Amino acid sequence: MTSEEAAQLRQEWTEAGNKPCRHLVLFAEYRLESTMLTGNYVCASCGSIKKMMPRLLIRWSLLLASWLQEIGRARPDREHS
Numbered sequence: 762m763t764s765e766e767a768a769q770l771r772q773e774w775t776e777a778g779n780k781p782c783r784h785l786v787l788f789a790e791y792r793l794e795s796t797m798l799t800g801n802y803v804c805a806s807c808g809s810i811k812k813m814m815p816r817l818l819i820r821w822s823l824l825l826a827s828w829l830q831e832i833g834r835a836r837p838d839r840e841h842s
Contacts, residue, residue, distance in 0.1 A: 762788040762803045770808025782807040787821075 767790055774782070786805040791798050802811045 762790055762805070763793040764790055764799065765793055767803040767808045767810060770803070770806075772808075774807040782809065784809060784811065787811060 784804040787802040789798055790801040790803045
């Protein structure tokens with residue numbers, strides 16, 4: 762997500778009442794003009810910027826992978842290999 766898109770999301774979120782957000786989906790932020798990553802992560806819902814330490818990011822990724830695996834197990838319409 763670009764820095765500009767994040768700013769737009771934050772503005773829209775604030776105008777819609779600035780309700781609490783759980784920040785469930787985060788995207789790496791980059792600068793449009795250079796396509797360089799900023800090192801920040803942006804909430805896809807509210808545009809909030811999160812600076813994540815590598816260890817925290819790894820832990821979050823592992824939790825997400827575990828959660829996705831559990832969802833896959835819970836869906837009876839999917840075959841497991």
